[in-house]
Amino acid sequence: MIIDDQIYDLIIVGTGAGGGTLAAKLAPTGKKILILERGDFMPLEEQNRSNVDIFKRERYHAPEQWYDTAGEPFSPQMNYAIGGNTKIYGAVLTRFRERDFEAVNHQSGSSPEWGVKYADFEPYYTEAERLYQVHGQATIDPTEPPHSQDYPFPAIAHDPQIETIVETLSQQRLHPAPLPLGLTRQADDPTNDSEVSGIVPALKHPNVTVKTGAKVVCLHTNPSGRAVKGVEAEIAGQSYLFLADLVVLSCGAVNSAALLLRSISDRHPNGLANSSGLVGRNLMKSLMTVVVQLSTKPNSGAFPKTVCVNDFYWGDRDFPYPMGHIQNSGGLLTDIIFAEAPPMFSVLAKFMPNFGLKQLATHSIGWWAQTEDLPSPNNRVRVEADKLYIDYTPNNVEAHDRLVYRWTDMLKTIEKEVDGFQRGIMHPRGEIPIQVMANQCGTCRFGEDPATSVVDLNCRTHDIDNLYVVDSSFFPSNASVSPALTIIANALRVGDHLLERLH
Template sequence: MIIDDQHYDVIIIGTGAGGGTLAQKLAPTGKKILILERGDFMPLEEQNRAEVDIFKKARYRAPERWYDPEGESFSPLMNYAVGGNTKIYGAALLRMRERDFEEVKHQEGISPEWPVKYNDFEPYYTEAEQLYQVHGQVTNDPTEPPHSADYPYPAISHEPCIQKLVDAVAQKGLHPTSLPMGWTRQEDDPTSDSQVYGIDLALKHPNVTLKTGAKAVRLLTNASGTEVKAVEVEINGQSCLIFADIIVLACGAINSAVLLLRSANEKYPTGLANRSDQVGRNLMKHQMTAIVQLDAAPNSGQFPRSVAVNDFYWGDENFSYPMGHIYNTGGLLQDVIFAESPPIFSVLTKAIPQSGLKQLAMRSIGWWAQTETLPDANNRVRVSENKLYLDYTSNNAEAHDRLVYRWLEVLKSIDKQRANVYPRGEVPVQVMANQCGTCRFGEDPNTSVLNSNCRTHDVENLYVVDSSFFPSGSGVMPALTVIANALRVGDHLISILN
């Protein structure tokens, strides 16, 4: 095994929304920072999904096999590259609602209270929106939390086909609003991601080093288990030990938990920092259903998402529990997650070749219905015989079904002139979008993995800044909250480093 002769102040493992953002936050300190990324830089033509066939199977899948509870293997939809999953996400950057930080009663259970509240996050939400060039507009969304500043850029304009629907939905007494989107405004690379606004900015500082093709496989502690002393890394098939004062995990909710579980030692036989037995547990990812509205008029199939409807976020007149979030997919030909659910067109396209599917997509308008799933200790990531198992059963099903059918009712009520079909398709478990919750934070070390600063309760110099820390998932995408939290934890680390 090679031992790196460099000693770093901070090692950040992962370059997604949490790791990339934290890297740019810490870079100006002048401290010696190493960033580890198991993937490489993603070619621009793969990032610009208007230029590729997103319906091609395995295009955006990780090159590894995971296992379901029955032992069947699958390849997860996620991305190993500089920028992580933000290289293939939809760039919708929403704030969690104020009530999401409190205990919320759902029909099937409880979303637990967060140890840090909306007012603590608000300045970091504002900082995150500035950093990631979020385009939006604070309007009459009944669930929108207070903002201390306007969005830095105006909302993205609706496509004509979307504007027509927005006007019709508003006439029904609902409140369609602009979907906050991270946007670079560059034609060749429009998506605002953590490479562009995290890693690239951090690497402008000479004290920051990035190693790609570097997979962290184990964390090694001192004899008492109170500190991580080194990270074992595989680079080009060779093992290397790298030493640092502070270690930050940002591998994604699943892989950060896996790294801790694979770092078990005498002090922590069930996984590093796992005295609470919570590492890997409480995995959450939204229930998501794609709804396709067939349209007589063709569109490009390639336009950004731009509208959200949150009137049913906390329920409706017939259901007093939270239901969730509605937003449009943008052009169907560039929505990676949508491409994973071709059964949505199955009743229409059994005899239609792939080219026909594309033509159909260009005469369609897509919507996502998205509902919070509740934390469940049995929904977990586990490692057995060096295999990664995903034990996961979705929940909160009636709330999601009500949201889907409520939105179908709205669409049908504004489109009686045409005999449109509204097929729907649920996202399969292999899609890792919006994963969170496997190392949740809290004040009690017996029921949580991290404290309120996202440092592990058990190991003094070990932090986690991806979506692992979520104690509940809320009904909106987690990306902006991950970014804001990385900025918040960054301020804490700067106070320690200085």
């Protein structure tokens, strides 16, 4: 093993929503920061999500295999690159609702209270929306939490067909609202991500170094086992050891947990920072279904996702439990996740055998229904020898089904009003495949009690004083809206704590 001759103030592992944002926050300190990222910078053509090529399955899957509970291998949808999964995300940057931070009763259980509340997160949400140039409007959706400042940019205009639907939904007493979107003004790739807003500005500071193609495989502690001393990484087939005073993991919820579980020593026989036995447990990844409305009237097939409906978020008169969030998927030619719904695609192909993909995309509007899944200790990341297992059984499924049926009913109700809509709504019931790990979270939950959480409220591991986990792992519960803005806001929040610690 080659031992690097530098001693860093801080090592950040991973450059996604958590790691990339934290790097931007801490770079101006002048402290010696090393960023280790297993992927590389993505060439621009690889970042182009508007290409029909996107439908080629597994384009953005990791070049490795994980295993499900039955031991079946699968290739996870993970993007290992500078920017991590934010390089392929939809850039929908939504705040969690105030009640998402509280204990909530669900139809099939409960989600726990967070130790840090919405009011604590609010200034960081505002900072995050500025950093990621979020376009939105906070005044329409009744579930929208209070904002101390408006969105920095106005909401994106709807496609004309979506605008008609928005008006029709409003007549049904719903509150369709603009989706908050993180966008830059650049024409070639308008999406804002943690490379653009995190790593690029961080690297303008001479005290920050990034090593790409550096896969961290193990953390080594000092003899007492109380502090991490060395970060072991493989670079081009060679082992390196990097030394630092503080270490932050931001590998994503699955990989951060796996790394801790693999960092076994005499002092930590069950993995590092795992005295609670909770590392890897409580994995959540959201329940998602795509609902497609067919239309005789063509659309461009390439418009952005711009609208969400949260009227069912906390339930309704007939079902007094949280159901979740609806958003339009964007023109299906631009929607990467659609590529992850092969069962849906084959149903569509059967239904309309002569339709080419383009024809289909220009004659349909997709909707995503998304529901929170609940933390369960049996849903978890597990490592055995060099294999990584995902044990995951979806829960809270009835609430999700209710949401899908509510939405399908609503589309049927409005189809008479919208020119071109025809009776043809499809929502083939099917679990989102295990390889879709987009909203993974929860594997190192935060809390005050070391017996029931892995990291404290500053995301420092209870067991190891100089080790932090700053990605989606810290979530004690999921929410029905997507996670990235909360991961970003949390990285800024932990960044303030680390600014004090680094001084």
